[in-house]
Amino acid sequence: MDTPQDKQYRKVVYLTFPPEASGKPLVCDLSRVHGLAFSILQARITPRHEGQMTIEITGPRDAYERGIAYLKDHDIGVVPVAQRISRDDDSCIHCGMCTALCPTKALSLNIETRLVEFDDETCSACGMCTKVCPVKAMEMLLENGVM
Ligand code: SF4
Ligand code: SF4
Incomplete structure (x- = not known):
């Protein structure tokens, strides 16, 4: 274990x-x-x-x-370096791929609307969603002015 x-x-x-x-x-x-x-x-x-x-x-x-x-x-x-995740709402196609692996449930499917919602307050900036999103809607922003 x-x-x-x-x-x-x-x-x-x-x-x-x-x-x-x-x-x-x-x-x-x-x-x-x-x-x-x-x-x-x-x-x-x-x-x-x-x-x-x-x-x-x-x-x-x-x-x-x-x-x-x-x-x-x-x-x-x-x-x-502080990290922050941002979603480009215009690019997201609500495929749901990111919701399965988001460890904090910051990305979740709204059952009623069938849309994937992003709660940036819950996001831990782990970056997992940036690796699977097929349209690159999830973007890692690095702070401290070094990027
Ligand atoms: S960066 Fe991690 S915690 Fe934040 S939305 Fe993506 S998968 Fe979820
Ligand atoms: S993987 Fe990308 S396109 Fe699919 S729901 Fe998540 S953010 Fe939207």
Whole structure:
């Protein structure tokens, strides 16, 4: 049985690299050393200059915490990026695919109208719906001004 530590954790973070760390494959070590998956959302890295990168990290919570501590130990600045989900109501075709996997029930089918409703107050910004929506109506917005 999965323990809470085994559960997948997903976080977007903004990294700043001092010039001496810019050319090192420290972000790759999140995967190689700590077993985390990551995807680069944006990056501005030039060897021997200050760099910055926004990445999405996925993996067990304890591995995530070890990975972040590893980056900080190498003088990389780490700032969590607030996430918010928005729906483009004009694009949504109310297919209902997102309602089956939305963990907080922020997306739900209104039985009377047969329309899918989105409650942004309940949404935890986990991003699952953005991966299944066939018309890309669900969009992840990153705050803190880094995207
Ligand atoms: S981001 Fe997650 S919680 Fe929010 S609506 Fe999509 S699936 Fe539901
Ligand atoms: S998966 Fe996309 S199109 Fe389908 S109901 Fe959800 S938001 Fe609308």
